[in-house]
Amino acid sequence: xxxxxxxxxxxxxxxxxxxxxxxxxxxxxxxxxxxxxxxxxxxxxxxxxxxxxxxxxxxxxxxxxxxxxxxxxxxxxxxxxxxxxxxxxxxxxxxxxxxxxxxxxxxxxxxxxxxxxxxxxxxxxxxxxxxxxxxxxxxxxxxxxxxxxxxxxxxxxxxxxxxxxxxxxxxxxxxxxxxxxxxxxxxxxxxxxxxxxxxxxxxxxxxxxxxxxxxxxxxxxxxxxxxxxxxxxxxxxxxxxxxxxxxxxx
Amino acid sequence: xxxxxxxxxxxxxxxxxxxxxxxxxxxxxxxxxxxxxxxxxxxxxxxxxxxxxxxxxxxxxxxxxxxxxxxxxxxxxxxxxxxxxxxxxxxxxxxxxxxxxxxxxxxxxxxxxxxxxxxxxxxxxxxxxxxxxxxxxxxxxxxxxxxxxxxxxxxxx
Numbered sequence: 474x475x476x477x478x479x480x481x482x483x484x485x486x487x488x489x490x491x492x493x494x495x496x497x498x499x500x501x502x503x504x505x506x507x508x509x510x511x512x513x514x515x516x517x518x519x520x521x522x523x524x525x526x527x528x529x530x531x532x533x534x535x536x537x538x539x540x541x542x543x544x545x546x547x548x549x550x551x552x553x554x555x556x557x558x559x560x561x562x563x564x565x566x567x568x569x570x571x572x573x574x575x576x577x578x579x580x581x582x583x584x585x586x587x588x589x590x591x592x593x594x595x596x597x598x599x600x601x602x603x604x605x606x607x608x609x610x611x612x613x614x615x616x617x618x619x620x621x622x623x624x625x626x627x628x629x630x631x632x633x634x635x636x637x638x639x640x641x642x643x644x645x646x647x648x649x650x651x652x653x654x655x656x657x658x659x660x661x662x663x664x665x666x667x668x669x670x671x672x673x674x675x676x677x678x679x680x681x682x683x684x685x686x687x688x689x690x691x692x693x694x695x696x697x698x699x700x701x702x703x704x705x706x707x708x709x710x711x712x713x714x715x716x717x718x719x720x721x722x723x
Numbered sequence: 724x725x726x727x728x729x730x731x732x733x734x735x736x737x738x739x740x741x742x743x744x745x746x747x748x749x750x751x752x753x754x755x756x757x758x759x760x761x762x763x764x765x766x767x768x769x770x771x772x773x774x775x776x777x778x779x780x781x782x783x784x785x786x787x788x789x790x791x792x793x794x795x796x797x798x799x800x801x802x803x804x805x806x807x808x809x810x811x812x813x814x815x816x817x818x819x820x821x822x823x824x825x826x827x828x829x830x831x832x833x834x835x836x837x838x839x840x841x842x843x844x845x846x847x848x849x850x851x852x853x854x855x856x857x858x859x860x861x862x863x864x865x866x867x868x869x870x871x872x873x874x875x876x877x878x879x880x
Contacts, residue, residue: 522856527850591816591817592846593841594843642745654758
């Protein structure tokens with residue numbers, strides 16, 4: 474079991490494996506996003522209060538979900554890297570951070586665009602949900618800056634893994650911010666007690682978008698991990714052989 | 724203890740320590756973490772004096788009154804226990820309507836009326852088609868004001 478796991482997470486093996494799984498993530502993901510966008514914009518009925526404006530949730534919710542998932546992945550990668558000294562685990566964290574930051578920004582931006590006409594404000598300082606999501610963006614930035622500031626990869630891995638682990642408490646705060654405190658942001662719709670507070674015609678496109686975003690994120694992440702692995706292993710023999718082989722680098 | 728187990732313990736203790744520290748910090752800032760004060764707390768006198776704060780609740784049905792030819796308006800806000808009057812002059816967000824959530828920023832007046840300088844609408848977590856909302860409204864006379872145990876006593880100071 475351990476032997477198999479070590480083989481799976483060995484950089485050259487994962488490098489090849491990732492190339493195989495990327496299309497299996499990317500294409501279903503894009504199909505789901507295409508269906509979700511069409512059904513969300515044209516098939517789903519308008520909301521009884523917000524009219525058509527609510528349709529931004531088809532981007533906002535999946536983006537926010539992925540922003541949290543990417544952070545958890547980054548922290549788990551950091552933890553596994555620290556404990557088991559897995560080379561691949563640190564590479565996962567390094568590859569996930571910029572993607573997570575991008576999705577966090579997307580969630581903040583779409584929320585702001587929706588908030589202006591619906592709430593009556595672009596941004597409210599002091600709102601727990603808005604602030605905790607913003608702090609998550611800064612955690613991503615801090616993680617990337619810390620990595621960039623330390624030249625030695627092993628040291629950068631350790632320091633940034635600790636930062637990622639410390640920041641993981643914020644993930645819990647983001648999720649429960651609307652439950653624990655008064656917030657302008659509405660409570661959870663999908664994980665609401667007694668089932669999702671949403672019509673099925675609205676719900677299915679949203680679920681498709683969430684799954685689609687997740688799969689596309691997985692494909693992008695796998696691609697970034699490949700690059701990261703290649704760079705980290707640039708002095709090893711398997712990379713040299715890979716590059717020098719006919720049709721090198723494929 | 725093996726080095727790996729030591730590292731495992733280190734990571735676990737770090738996570739635990741941070742969680743406890745964050746928990747304690749958030750507890751002590753609990754009131755400041757609240758984006759708005761509940762109407763009941765305001766009525767009980769548990770709110771900042773002489774400085775701006777936010778109140779949140781539902782706009783009472785039929786309470787919105789506008790002055791002819793001006794932006795002045797008054798309405799009442801409830802948390803289904805207590806009510807409070809709000810005076811406001813300005814532009815309202817799209818979602819502002821009777822029976823829906825609202826957050827008002829302003830000062831508590833001496834006359835017990837909250838003078839707002841900014842009104843934000845708060846949306847709930849339910850999404851549905853207009854037809855569904857209509858049919859729901861037919862079955863439940865007043866869905867937004869529905870209470871599981873009936874209205875509770877409002878304790879003013």
